[in-house]
Amino acid sequence: EYLAASHERFPEQASRLGLSEYNHRLGKNDVAVRREQITETRLAITEVEALAPSAFDGDDKLDRRAFLSMLRVDELFSKDLPRWRDNPQVHCDAAVDSLFDLVVRHIGQLPAMSSALEARLAKIPDFLEAGADCVRKPVPLWTGLAKQACQGACVFLDELEPELTAASNSPKHIAGLISSAKRAFEGYAEKIAKKPQGSPNSFSVGRPVFEFLMRERLGFEMSLPEARAEGLRRIGLLTREVAEEARKLGFSSAREAIENASQDWMPDKPLLEVYASTTESLKSAVRKLGLATIPKGETLDVLPAPPFLRHQFPTAAYSAPPPFSKKQTGIFWVNDLSNGVSGESARRAEIRQHFGMELTSVHEAYPGHHLQFAVQNRHPSKLRRLFAHSIFYEGWTMWCEKLAVDLGLVSHPAARLIQLHDALWRAYRIVIDCGLHSGELTHSAAARLLMKGVGFTMARARGDVNWYTSSPTVPMSYLLGRLEVEKLHARLIAKNGWSLKQFNDWMLSYGALPYSWIVEASGQ
Numbered sequence: 001e002y003l004a005a006s007h008e009r010f011p012e013q014a015s016r017l018g019l020s021e022y023n024h025r026l027g028k029n030d031v032a033v034r035r036e037q038i039t040e041t042r043l044a045i046t047e048v049e050a051l052a053p054s055a056f057d058g059d060d061k062l063d064r065r066a067f068l069s070m071l072r073v074d075e076l077f078s079k080d081l082p083r084w085r086d087n088p089q090v091h092c093d094a095a096v097d098s099l100f101d102l103v104v105r106h107i108g109q110l111p112a113m114s115s116a117l118e119a120r121l122a123k124i125p126d127f128l129e130a131g132a133d134c135v136r137k138p139v140p141l142w143t144g145l146a147k148q149a150c151q152g153a154c155v156f157l158d159e160l161e162p163e164l165t166a167a168s169n170s171p172k173h174i175a176g177l178i179s180s181a182k183r184a185f186e187g188y189a190e191k192i193a194k195k196p197q198g199s200p201n202s203f204s205v206g207r208p209v210f211e212f213l214m215r216e217r218l219g220f221e222m223s224l225p226e227a228r229a230e231g232l233r234r235i236g237l238l239t240r241e242v243a244e245e246a247r248k249l250g251f252s253s254a255r256e257a258i259e260n261a262s263q264d265w266m267p268d269k270p271l272l273e274v275y276a277s278t279t280e281s282l283k284s285a286v287r288k289l290g291l292a293t294i295p296k297g298e299t300l301d302v303l304p305a306p307p308f309l310r311h312q313f314p315t316a317a318y319s320a321p322p323p324f325s326k327k328q329t330g331i332f333w334v335n336d337l338s339n340g341v342s343g344e345s346a347r348r349a350e351i352r353q354h355f356g357m358e359l360t361s362v363h364e365a366y367p368g369h370h371l372q373f374a375v376q377n378r379h380p381s382k383l384r385r386l387f388a389h390s391i392f393y394e395g396w397t398m399w400c401e402k403l404a405v406d407l408g409l410v411s412h413p414a415a416r417l418i419q420l421h422d423a424l425w426r427a428y429r430i431v432i433d434c435g436l437h438s439g440e441l442t443h444s445a446a447a448r449l450l451m452k453g454v455g456f457t458m459a460r461a462r463g464d465v466n467w468y469t470s471s472p473t474v475p476m477s478y479l480l481g482r483l484e485v486e487k488l489h490a491r492l493i494a495k496n497g498w499s500l501k502q503f504n505d506w507m508l509s510y511g512a513l514p515y516s517w518i519v520e521a522s523g524q
Contacts, residue, residue, distance in 0.1 A: 002044040002071075009033050012098040012120075017386070018322025023116040026098055026123040029091065030130040038079045045071045059381055062521045066387045066513055069216040076212070081205060084131075087470060088138050088146035088192040091131025092185065095124050096153040100312065103160065104319050104331070107303065111167040118168070121177040125184035132191040137198040141443060145466060150189040152311065154182045159308035203469040204439045213473040218391040218480065219514025224434050227476060231430025234479060235453065238424040245417045254421045255455045261414035262355035271336040271354055275316065276302040278358055279332060282366040285409050292367050292504040298328065298374035300365055305335040315354050318364035320373040323385035328377055330370040332361075356418050362404040367504070368397040376511040384511040390474045392512040395481015398426065402482065425454045426479035429468070433476040436468055443469065484515040492524055 007014035011025035027033060048068050056064050077083045084090050098120050106113045138146075157178050164178070165171035205213070207224045214220045214227065222230075242254045251257035267274045279302055286292055305313050319331040338350035354360075362368055372393055377385050404410045405419045412418075432449055435441030441449075443465055450461035468475045489503055498506070510518045518524075 002040060005040050006037065009037055012094060012101075015098075016101050016322060018325030020325075023102060023113070024119040026095075026120045026127055028130060029094070029127045029134070031134055034078065034082075034084055034134065038075065041071055041075045041078065045075065058521060059384070062510065062513060062517060063381055063383045065517055065521075066389075067383055070387065072216050073213070076209070081209065083470070084134050085136045086138050086198060086202065087142045088131075088135050088188075089142055089149055089470070091128060091134065092146050092149045092153060092188055095127050095131070095185070096149070096156060098124075099160070100156070104309070105322065105325075107306070107331070110163055114164065114167045114174075117164060118174065118177060121174075121181050124181040128184045128188040132188050135192055135195055137196055137202075138192060139203045139469075140197045140200055141203060141466070141469060143192055143195070143197060146192055147189045150185040153185045155311055156308065157182050157185075159311070163306075163308055201439060201442060203436070205437045205472050207438050210434070210437045210472055217389060217473050217514075218477055219389075219516035220391075220480075224438055227480075228431055228434040230480070231427055231434065231476070234427035234483075235424065235431065238420060238427050239453075242417065242420045242424055245420055249414065249417060253455075254417055257417055258355075258414060258421065261412070262352050265352060265355045266348065267351070271338070271351060271357075272302065272304050272334050275332065275334045275357060275361065278361045279365045282361055282404075282409060286367045286371070289407060289409075290499065290501040291403065291407075292371060292501060292508060294366075294371065295374050295378060298330075298370075300330045300332055300370050302332045302334060305333045309333070310335055310337065310340075316357065316360050316364065318369050320369065321377060323377045324382070328374065330365075330373065332365050332370070356412075358410040358412060359401055359404065359415065359418055359422075362400050362410060363397045367403075368400045369393065372396050372508060372512070375508040379509075379511050384513075387512055389512050389514050390477040391481040391484065391514050393481075394474075394478040395483075395485055395515070396507070398423065398478055398482035399485040421454070423479060423482075425450070426475075426482075428453050429475035430479060432465065433468055433473065436465075437472045481515070488515060488519070488524075496524075 007019065007022060010027045011022035012027060014022040015025070045068065048064065048071065051064065053061065053064065099117060102113050102117055102120070103110065110117075161175065161178050164174045168174045210224050211222075214222065214224075220227070246252065246254045246257045249257045249261075251260065269277075279300060283294065283300075287294060305317075313333050313335045315335055317333045317335070319333065321328045321330055336350075337353070338347045341347055341350055364370065379385055401419050401422070405416050428450055432441060432446045436443070436446055443462070446465045446468070447456075447458065447461040450456045450464060451458060456464070485507070488507070492498060492503060492506075493500075496502075507515075507518070510522075
């Protein structure tokens with residue numbers, strides 16, 4: 001009942017789950033709708049909490065716990081810390097994502113989606129106007145990011161227009177809708193900029209809320225200082241490991257070693273072919289080495305990012321199939337910007353941005369995100385397909401990266417150094433996540449930590465910290481998740497005599513839930 005009511009209020013979110021009957025719709029996005037949802041969420045929490053936990057076991061017990069967690073977090077960010085009030089990104093992101101999601105999921109089939117895209121385009125002006133009316137005392141950082149997002153939305157619409165007009169029987173009508181939508185994004189940016197702004201660090205959720213989120217999102221019963229202490233310890237350990245690995249390669253620092261290795265890297269085939277062959281090799285290796293069971297019928301398309309999506313993706317990105325979509329095909333996007341530059345030197349520089357693509361493929365494709373979603377989206381519990389606890393799915397991909405290096409799936413001489421350096425980056429995320437949301441770190445101080453500790457440029461560091469501010473406990477979940485997997489692996493392999501395949505299959509069979517909940521429910 002809760003999901004059905006939520007889908008009616010926010011049909012664009014239901015569409016993203018693969019419920020195609022909502023493809024033509026875009027919600028009202030006004031204060032009244034938000035308040036109705038808060039009431040609905042509170043009612044659902046009351047009813048679920050009235051169901052005794054002891055009355056459930058196995059999958060039902062996990063579904064109850066995870067559903068309750070989802071409701072509690074939703075209530076927090078809609079009622080107690082209403083992000084639809086103080087984060088202008090909520091509204092502009094929802095508007096552009098309503099288009100972006102349909103385009104990405106139906107790439108190559110845009111004519112079939114033209115009526116749905118037209119319907120949503122027509123509703124974007126009202127959607128954004130209602131969103132602007134919702135915003136009160138926005139966090140200044142988020143206002144600036146929302147303005148940038150609106151500019152990006154206009155670029156996306158400009159680049160999408162030729163594709164949509166070619167797919168439509170009414171190109172002038174499409175052009176008019178896009179023009180109107182662009183004006184709406186520009187108007188939204190102007191309106192939120194004129195709003196009285198909140199304090200610069202008002203993105204901080206504070207220690208009690210942060211610890212609540214660690215419990216509900218990560219399954220951790222620990223304090224913020226304990227989490228920060230764990231992060232500091234991991235920074236120390238990994239800093240020493242990174243330095244030792246760099247010395248083995250004959251360099252004084254990780255940055256020097258990685259830059260040197262990237263200069264020597266140049267594939268002898270087009271990037272798209274290299275990514276496609278790499279993912280296929282990894283898939284074969286997962287089967288051959290018995291790392292995990294690959295479900296029958298899963299498919300992964302390796303596709304070039306089309307011109308109108310190139311500004312939306314990094315070097316490579318993964319789009320998971322929606323949990324309820326009949327077609328369960330993941331897409332691994334390759335953004336080869338070397339095709340758009342002149343001069344051999346510039347072309348080679350763009351190609352080298354893909355250095356380390358083997359580990360990227362492990363993370364995004366096999367045995368990483370794609371395999372994880374291919375299993376989760378087949379879970380018999382429809383609720384289970386909805387849950388997306390980052391402690392699981394990001395911990396899983398970091399576990400996969402380490403396995404890939406340890407088992408030789410990725411054999412580049414610098415592969416271990418890259419993997420360790422990326423882990424060090426994730427260790428800094430733990431400390432920064434805690435610092436930002438306890439109020440002890442400013443945005444600038446957090447960025448400086450990444451610059452000093454991991455060697456990021458100012459632009460990259462600030463960009464990374466930007467999303468930490470609006471996603472408390474998610475940044476810390478990457479490395480903490482991998483550490484959870486390692487502890488379980490050490491314990492269960494010894495206790496049960498499992499093979500690595502049995503262990504990985506056991507984890508994946510539960511879906512993206514906190515590991516501590518899985519252990520409790522399974523009795524392992």
